Amino acid sequence: MDSRITKGIKNWIIYLGILSASSLLLDAKQIGSGEEFNWLTQAERFFEMKDPSVRRVALGALLMGISCGLIGSFVVTRRLSLFGDTLSHAVLPGVAIGFIWAGEKDNFSLMIGAGLAGFAGVCCISLLRKFTKIHQDSSLGIVLSAFYAIGICLLTRIQKIGYSNQSGLDSFIFGQVSALSSDDLIGLLIALGFIGIFIVLNFRQLLATGFDPQFSKSIGIPNDFLQFGLWVLIAFCVISSLQLVGVILVSAMLVIPAATASLFSKRMKEYLLLSSLLGAGAGLGGTFLSFLGKNLPAGPIIVLVSSSIFFLILFLRPEKGVLFRWLNARSVQSRIAIENMLKTAFQIVEQNGFEDNEISSLEIMKRRGLSRAEVEKEIENLAHSGLATKNLSSNPAANLPPQTVLTLTPKGWEYACRIVRNHRLWELYLTDEAHYEPDHVHDDAEKIEHVLGEETVRQIERLLKNPKTDPHGKLIPSITDIHQGSLSRST
Amino acid sequence: MKPQGLPIEVHDLTVSYQKKPVLYGVDLEIAEGSLVGILGPNGAGKSTLIKTIMNMIKPNGGYVKIFGDAPQKGIKRIGYIPQKESVDWDFPVTVSDVVLMGRYGHHGWLSRIGQEDRNKASECLEQVNMLAYADRPIGNLSGGQQQRVFLARALAQESEVYLMDEPFAGVDAVTEKTMISILREMQKSGKTLMVVHHDLASAKEYFDQLLLLNMRKVAYGSVPEVFTHELLQKTYGGKLAVLSEMATKVAKAS
Numbered sequence A: 001m002d003s004r005i006t007k008g009i010k011n012w013i014i015y016l017g018i019l020s021a022s023s024l025l026l027d028a029k030q031i032g033s034g035e036e037f038n039w040l041t042q043a044e045r046f047f048e049m050k051d052p053s054v055r056r057v058a059l060g061a062l063l064m065g066i067s068c069g070l071i072g073s074f075v076v077t078r079r080l081s082l083f084g085d086t087l088s089h090a091v092l093p094g095v096a097i098g099f100i101w102a103g104e105k106d107n108f109s110l111m112i113g114a115g116l117a118g119f120a121g122v123c124c125i126s127l128l129r130k131f132t133k134i135h136q137d138s139s140l141g142i143v144l145s146a147f148y149a150i151g152i153c154l155l156t157r158i159q160k161i162g163y164s165n166q167s168g169l170d171s172f173i174f175g176q177v178s179a180l181s182s183d184d185l186i187g188l189l190i191a192l193g194f195i196g197i198f199i200v201l202n203f204r205q206l207l208a209t210g211f212d213p214q215f216s217k218s219i220g221i222p223n224d225f226l227q228f229g230l231w232v233l234i235a236f237c238v239i240s241s242l243q244l245v246g247v248i249l250v251s252a253m254l255v256i257p258a259a260t261a262s263l264f265s266k267r268m269k270e271y272l273l274l275s276s277l278l279g280a281g282a283g284l285g286g287t288f289l290s291f292l293g294k295n296l297p298a299g300p301i302i303v304l305v306s307s308s309i310f311f312l313i314l315f316l317r318p319e320k321g322v323l324f325r326w327l328n329a330r331s332v333q334s335r336i337a338i339e340n341m342l343k344t345a346f347q348i349v350e351q352n353g354f355e356d357n358e359i360s361s362l363e364i365m366k367r368r369g370l371s372r373a374e375v376e377k378e379i380e381n382l383a384h385s386g387l388a389t390k391n392l393s394s395n396p397a398a399n400l401p402p403q404t405v406l407t408l409t410p411k412g413w414e415y416a417c418r419i420v421r422n423h424r425l426w427e428l429y430l431t432d433e434a435h436y437e438p439d440h441v442h443d444d445a446e447k448i449e450h451v452l453g454e455e456t457v458r459q460i461e462r463l464l465k466n467p468k469t470d471p472h473g474k475l476i477p478s479i480t481d482i483h484q485g486s487l488s489r490s491t
Numbered sequence B: 001m002k003p004q005g006l007p008i009e010v011h012d013l014t015v016s017y018q019k020k021p022v023l024y025g026v027d028l029e030i031a032e033g034s035l036v037g038i039l040g041p042n043g044a045g046k047s048t049l050i051k052t053i054m055n056m057i058k059p060n061g062g063y064v065k066i067f068g069d070a071p072q073k074g075i076k077r078i079g080y081i082p083q084k085e086s087v088d089w090d091f092p093v094t095v096s097d098v099v100l101m102g103r104y105g106h107h108g109w110l111s112r113i114g115q116e117d118r119n120k121a122s123e124c125l126e127q128v129n130m131l132a133y134a135d136r137p138i139g140n141l142s143g144g145q146q147q148r149v150f151l152a153r154a155l156a157q158e159s160e161v162y163l164m165d166e167p168f169a170g171v172d173a174v175t176e177k178t179m180i181s182i183l184r185e186m187q188k189s190g191k192t193l194m195v196v197h198h199d200l201a202s203a204k205e206y207f208d209q210l211l212l213l214n215m216r217k218v219a220y221g222s223v224p225e226v227f228t229h230e231l232l233q234k235t236y237g238g239k240l241a242v243l244s245e246m247a248t249k250v251a252k253a254s
């Protein structure tokens, strides 16, 4: 799942970097033109939504976010992201031709031109696939760049000739929200309507063909029709979003919200819901930020918000997120350190025949091969967790400087017994049931003892019929021993 | 009950991909309630035969009949397990979603999946011992568990005939035994099954009839008749390569 997402995302990061830089330098296209700049009043103006242009852009971005999120779910799960990219670039010459034909920036003819060009692009891809052995990704790349190049040439030509009403035509490359008209809004609404209806009517069929095309064909689902339907809808979505984000960034909106949703969704319904919410959120958030900042272009900001959400979630999501894993690893490490100290303490007490319950830090240093400072720190940790108490040496025999002495609390003692027990039970289990050699088992048990759950311990006990000694002949402290205190320190 | 034709009848079937024949003049008549194993080397055309019977590939010559009817009509009466490779295991569906797909064929375009279907799906999952995994994403299962889910989906289809393409691929010995006992039970309840299998030794025990296939139908019959050294040699040995070569030449020339 990850490879197809990262591929799409990677392209977008590169694009975004270049774009946000270049569009900041160029004459940037932002919404509203605040006279004096004040964050708070600007934010207030946005939320009041009194300004009709703000309202229009916010609504447009919302609609676009939902459409892109919905159709994007299918783009990502069916590995069509490069296809979406190609389609969005392929419409550019259509926009130019539509302009030349109408002689002005007439929305309707631009849309028709874009639609026809998109269709021509799809035909080229199909032909390449049918008659050559070129891989799909290469043929998509060829069509993408060829169409885009034609588009750029035509646009430059138009500018050179100098049509009267050409201004804002290049906005189809980067998007220009200030030129968003109510016709554009209607276009967005229609696209969303078609997408919604198509998905609701064919949800089951889309699920079956996406997962297992052979099977779905066998039960009579028209795979090709559904595939074609998706293509047409992707084209709709792309064309209707052009005015907002432009040809280059529109396919980012197809990929990023859906890819973000794929980080958690187990089922298609969740996927669609999350992805459309994320798209909508990015649309609104981007519009807001672009309104707030004076010179920020809305289209790239929307995409930027969307990708920031992606990375934020990648970093923060529970269980698999980087942050969560790091915190988790830290807490596991400190637990293991404590458990290792307790085990050492147990072994020292055991060596003394359970007579003496004072454990000198010197002894611990010797056994664990640690420095004085390290041991002091670990003793501090134990004392802090209430597992041991710390005293100064009361041993008058030598003239040594007073040293730290450790005494386990009842809670610490029980914990120590449990760890030793886990270790020794596991060793016994490995030798008896898995037939390891006794000298192979120690290292393995060193790791396992920290992760064995209560339940597994019970299970091993039952398997081994409550053993008393480990493979090295040492005592396995049993739970009843621990509770009845028969092993307990001589108090 | 009015008399009906054989569950599967294949007559002089020829199938090619881009002019290269893969199946050549295959005749086959499968009686109701048979459990047939299909054997043949890689690339023999086993999957192709199954897909053609399922009407997913158009034959170049000959015909297929399902219960005496054209395959389009009979399609609803056949259940299918495709070869594992054709599936997108990363797709966001859970195990129970997959099994529910077996019920889709029972519903028209707009009719909804109901509680009955869900119950049936759970029942089938239980039968293959996978109910505990119902809410897991399908991609998280092991290969053998995925095959069991596919068997559950086939059960949920409640078809009369089943075509299974390597249902035992990647399944351990114990699971294979339980799966074959499920197939046996299906057979007892009157279903007709054709199963592609790759292990010669176990094929002898599992199936009643065997179809040996390598571009041609080499043999079809009960296990003792067909499972002979000579016939197996003919299927798996290189002798049929000449036929394949000639057939390709003829097809290209015409």
Ligand SMILES: Nc1ncnc2c1ncn2[C@@H]1O[C@H](COP(=O)(O)OP(=O)(O)OP(=O)(O)O)[C@@H](O)[C@H]1O
Pocket (backbone or CB within 6 Å): B017, B018, B022, B040, B041, B042, B043, B044, B045, B046, B047, B048, B049, B083
């Ligand atoms: N879509 C296709 N286009 C072209 N040739 C194909 C196609 N599918 C299969 N073939 C060819 O048809 C022949 C038979 O393929 P088929 O998949 O039926 O074999 P099989 O017996 O199922 O093999 P396996 O045991 O490997 O599954 C092979 O030589 C294969 O290369």
Ligand SMILES: [Mg+2]
Pocket (backbone or CB within 6 Å): B046, B047, B048, B083, B165
């Ligand atoms: Mg096959």
